[in-house]
Every structure is written in structure tokens, then in C-alpha cells.
Amino acid sequence: MHNMIVIIKKQLRDTFKNKTILIQFIMFPLMSVVMENAITLNDMPENFFTRLFAVMYIGMAPLTAAAAVISEEKEKNTLRVLMMADISPRQYLCGIGIYIWTLCMAGAAVMSINLPSSKRLFFMTVMAAGFVISIVAGACIGIFSRNQMMATSLQIPCMMVLSFAPMLSMFNESIKKISAVFYTQQLKLIFDGMSFDGITASSVMILCANALICVILFLLAYRRKGLE
Amino acid sequence: MIKCVDLKKSYGDNEVLKGISFDIAEGQIFGLLGPSGAGKTTLIKILTGQLEYDSGTVTVLGKDPGMLSGDDKKKFGIMMDNFGLYERFSCGENLAVFADLYSVPESRIKEILDKVGLTNAYKRPASDLSKGMRARLQLARAFMYSPKIIFLDEPTSGLDPQTMKAIHRIILEKKAEGCTIFLTTHNMEEAAELCDNIILINEGKIVEQGRPEEICRRYDHHKRIRMHLSDGEDKEFERGESAAEQICELLKNGVVETIHSTEPTLESVFLELTGRDLEEER
Numbered sequence: 001m002h003n004m005i006v007i008i009k010k011q012l013r014d015t016f017k018n019k020t021i022l023i024q025f026i027m028f029p030l031m032s033v034v035m036e037n038a039i040t041l042n043d044m045p046e047n048f049f050t051r052l053f054a055v056m057y058i059g060m061a062p063l064t065a066a067a068a069v070i071s072e073e074k075e076k077n078t079l080r081v082l083m084m085a086d087i088s089p090r091q092y093l094c095g096i097g098i099y100i101w102t103l104c105m106a107g108a109a110v111m112s113i114n115l116p117s118s119k120r121l122f123f124m125t126v127m128a129a130g131f132v133i134s135i136v137a138g139a140c141i142g143i144f145s146r147n148q149m150m151a152t153s154l155q156i157p158c159m160m161v162l163s164f165a166p167m168l169s170m171f172n173e174s175i176k177k178i179s180a181v182f183y184t185q186q187l188k189l190i191f192d193g194m195s196f197d198g199i200t201a202s203s204v205m206i207l208c209a210n211a212l213i214c215v216i217l218f219l220l221a222y223r224r225k226g227l228e
Numbered sequence: 229m230i231k232c233v234d235l236k237k238s239y240g241d242n243e244v245l246k247g248i249s250f251d252i253a254e255g256q257i258f259g260l261l262g263p264s265g266a267g268k269t270t271l272i273k274i275l276t277g278q279l280e281y282d283s284g285t286v287t288v289l290g291k292d293p294g295m296l297s298g299d300d301k302k303k304f305g306i307m308m309d310n311f312g313l314y315e316r317f318s319c320g321e322n323l324a325v326f327a328d329l330y331s332v333p334e335s336r337i338k339e340i341l342d343k344v345g346l347t348n349a350y351k352r353p354a355s356d357l358s359k360g361m362r363a364r365l366q367l368a369r370a371f372m373y374s375p376k377i378i379f380l381d382e383p384t385s386g387l388d389p390q391t392m393k394a395i396h397r398i399i400l401e402k403k404a405e406g407c408t409i410f411l412t413t414h415n416m417e418e419a420a421e422l423c424d425n426i427i428l429i430n431e432g433k434i435v436e437q438g439r440p441e442e443i444c445r446r447y448d449h450h451k452r453i454r455m456h457l458s459d460g461e462d463k464e465f466e467r468g469e470s471a472a473e474q475i476c477e478l479l480k481n482g483v484v485e486t487i488h489s490t491e492p493t494l495e496s497v498f499l500e501l502t503g504r505d506l507e508e509e510r
Contacts, residue, residue: 002331003329006325006328006329009328010314010325010328013317013321014314014316014317017316017317018316076312076313076314076315077310077311077312078311078312078313078314080278080310080311080312081306081311081312081369082329084276084278084301084304084306084311085301085302085326085329085330086298086299086301086302086329087329088298
């Protein structure tokens with residue numbers, strides 16, 4: 001536990017120095033608050049921007065942050081120093097995961113300001129689940145990549161598909177059909193319902209399948225590459 | 229403290245270590261000398277448990293490196309070229325991570341930065357440090373936890389003489405505190421100055437080992453004495469009874485400006501044994 005706390009403290013300290021990561025965490029919460037309060041259109045669904053940006057936030061911030069942090073530590077050989085200082089790979093990955101999840105949840109809490117208080121628990125629960133899947137996906141990329149450049153080239157297409165497909169599915173039926181297999185699209189559908197009762201069995205199954213695939217890919221990447 | 233018997237390691241078909249054996253007693257500075265690509269870093273990685281070996285026996289702190297516990301590893305101080313720094317963190321913050329990890333009081337950070345001459349760089353980001361300052365910060369990190377064994381992989385490679393001297397001073401201080409130091413270098417002057425014992429390796433094999441001055445004496449084939457006299461003349465004598473009288477006379481007359489025996493340097497011993505230069509890149 002002590003080692004995980006050291007990792008979390010180190011990351012928190014780095015967050016304020018690493019502008020690229022910091023922007024990832026604050027961009028969507030800030031945009032949702034601003035746009036929700038600044039733009040009002042006729043026939044615009046309730047909390048439209050919050051729901052839209054929530055899905056984009058899930059698909060983008062945790063994934064890029066996890067991939068960037070792990071791949072940078074590998075590239076700069078600081079991970080090796082931590083491993084030699086008795087931090088186990090499990091402690092390191094848990095520390096990074098908890099750090100990203102906590103900051104993302106703080107961002108989600110900011111986004112939830114726009115929602116009626118009765119919907120906040122639902123919103124935060126769905127966000128929490130979405131962040132976990134994205135963190136595992138980002139960790140896969142980070143572990144698999146030798147350096148930051150490789151991580152970026154892998155994370156950008158993943159992030160684009162996961163973040164933008166749900167938005168584009170509002171305008172195109174074909175994209176809607178294809179994107180239904182991604183957890184972010186299912187999260188968008190869940191947010192459209194905006195209640196625990198509105199969650200369908202198929203959405204839960206697709207979310208679980210996505211989570212399982214991410215975990216399997218993570219284990220394969222870890223087995224093949226480790227944290228070296 | 230550290231023992232290797234017939235250690236072998238290959239990368240595919242390339243046998244990097246071909247039966248290395250040595251024994252390092254507690255409190256020694258042990259030098260591993262060899263040109264680039266001789267297997268020095270591979271050996272240090274095996275000793276610190278970062279790399280598995282193929283055959284032989286290796287014991288560090290009485291255990292196989294692969295069996296070392298977290299507490300055992302905390303007794304190591306490691307400075308390797310491929311051990312990075314947190315570039316966005318200041319020197320103080322870089323050390324704070326490890327102070328946290330080892331539960332060392334924060335006051336130790338300032339103390340150790342003072343020791344390596346980085347007092348004024350406490351708040352300076354690692355990305356702004358010169359190569360010499362980075363080396364000193366890495367050294368400071370290696371000493372955070374008062375280690376029992378310090379592994380230094382080419383600690384002064386590419387540094388200016390002043391920084392090199394500062395690092396040598398710190399290493400000798402650590403030895404005086406009772407640390408065992410394992411040092412790899414291709415700088416024979418550094419090895420001669422610091423090490424109690426050395427091994428010379430070439431292409432994964434030990435070609436010579438012992439105390440630096442003993443090795444040099446062992447290869448002193450000429451056994452001569454060279455003098456430079458005040459009139460500008462250079463004289464050379466074979467060591468022996470007959471030369472002793474002449475040397476004594478010259479010394480009495482006060483005409484001797486310099487006097488040297490002709491034992492070789494470690495560099496020339498290595499050259500004689502392998503036909504290669506220590507500084508030679510592969």
C-alpha cells in the first residue's frame with residue numbers, strides 16, 4: 001500500500017507539471033460546464049453537452065493518460081529505477097490506475113454539476129465503470145509500446161474511434177451499427193436513458209465483453225513485454 | 229558480499245559472459261574493466277537481479293540475485309547509465325520520490341544534495357541539468373538509503389575532470405563508511421585510483437585479475453628506471469645493484485629532476501593481453 005501511495009503522490013506532483021496530461025483531465029469537464037451553460041438550442045435534449053462530453057471524456061482522458069504515463073516511464077528508464085527500488089509491477093500499475101481513475105472521477109464530479117441531483121449517483125457510477133475499462137485499454141497500449149511515439153501512434157486511432165464514434169452515430173446509421181460493439185457507444189445509450197432502470201441487458205453484456213477483451217489484451221501485453 | 233562462479237550468459241548465439249568468477253569482500257571497491265561491449269553492463273544487470281543468467285553460481289548478500297527480497301534490494305544503491313531521472317521534477321523532487329519510498333526523512337534530501345554539490349540546484353528541473361550534474365543527481369539517488377552495496381556503471385563516463393574528481397571523492401567517502409562498491413569503467417586511471425581489486429574482461433572472459441598495482445608489477449617486463457636530469461639528459465638504468473650506485477650518485481649530486489620505474493599502466497597491460505585498447509569502441 002505504501003508503495004502505491006508513493007506512485008500516486010509522484011503522479012499527482014507530475015500532473016501539474018505535465019500540461020499534456022493536465023489538459024486531458026480538465027478539458028471535457030470544463031467544456032461541458034461552459035457549453036451547457038452558454039448554448040441553448042430549440043429541441044436540444046436535456047443535458048446534451050454533459051452526456052456527449054461524458055462519453056468523449058471516458059474514451060479519451062483515461063486511455064491517453066494511462067498510455068502516456070506508462071510509455072514515458074519506460075522510455076525514460078525511470079520505471080526500471082522504481083522496479084529496482086522494490087516497487088512491484090502490480091503496485092505500480094495499481095498506483096497509476098488509481099491516480100487516473102481518481103482524477104477522472106473528480107472531472108466527472110465537475111461535469112455532474114449540470115445534472116439534477118437525482119441523476120448524479122447514476123452518472124458517477126456509469127462514469128466510474130467507463131473509466132476502468134479505458135484505463136485498462138490505455139495500460140495495454142502503454143505496456144505494449146517501447147516508447148512514447150509508439151504509444152501515441154497506437155492510442156490516437158483507439159481514442160478517435162472510442163470517443164468520436166458515439167457522437168458520429170447520431171448522424172449516421174451505419175456508424176451507429178458498427179459502433180454498437182464499442183463500450184463507449186453503449187455508455188452513450190446508457191446516458192441517453194439516464195437511469196439505472198434504463199440500462200439494457202445487451203448494453204451490460206457488451207460492456208462486460210469490452211472489459212474482458214481489454215483485460216485479456218492487457219495480460220497478453222504484460223506477459224509479452226512486462227514492464228521492461 | 230558478492231560471489232560469481234563460472235557465470236555464463238548468452239543473447240541468442242552471442243555468448244556475452246564466458247565463465248566469469250570472482251569474489252568481493254565487504255567494504256571493497258571492486259573494479260570491472262573492459263572495453264565497450266565486453267559484458268560489463270550485462271554483469272551488473274545480473275548481479276542486481278535485472279537479468280537472468282544461463283549457468284554458474286551468483287550470490288549477492290548470500291542469495292541468488294533472482295531470490296533477493298524487496299528489503300535486500302533496498303540495500304543496493306545503483307547508478308547506471310540507463311537509469312533515468314524524472315525530467316520535469318526538480319532535483320529535490322526527484323530525490324523526494326525515493327525518500328518517500330524508503331521512508332527516509334525529507335531533511336536527508338538537502339543533506340545528500342549538499343554532499344554531491346547540488347545544493348543550489350535543489351529547485352532546478354532535471355531537464356535543465358548538465359551531464360555532470362545529472363550524474364551527481366543519480367549518484368545522490370543511489371545513496372538515499374545508506375546502501376550496503378553500491379553498483380556504479382561507468383559513473384564518470386564523459387564527465388569533465390572536476391566532476392570526475394568530485395565523484396571519486398564521494399565514492400571514497402562511501403567506502404570509508406563501509407560500503408562495498410562494484411564499479412565498471414573503461415578508465416584505467418579511475419580504476420587504479422579507486423579500486424582495491426580489479427578484473428579485466430574482454431569479450432566476456434576474464435583476462436587478468438588482482439590489485440591494480442600488482443597487475444602492473446606482474447607485467448613489468450623491462451624492469452628499468454628512467455630519469456630526467458637537470459641538464460636535459462634522459463637516462464635509463466636496468467634495476468639492479470650496478471645501477472643503484474649510479475642512481476645514488478646522481479641523487480646525491482642533486483641533478484635528478486624526475487625518476488620513474490617502468491612498470492606498465494593497466495591500459496598497456498590490457499593491450500598486451502588482448503591486442504585491444506580499453507577505450508576502443510567495437
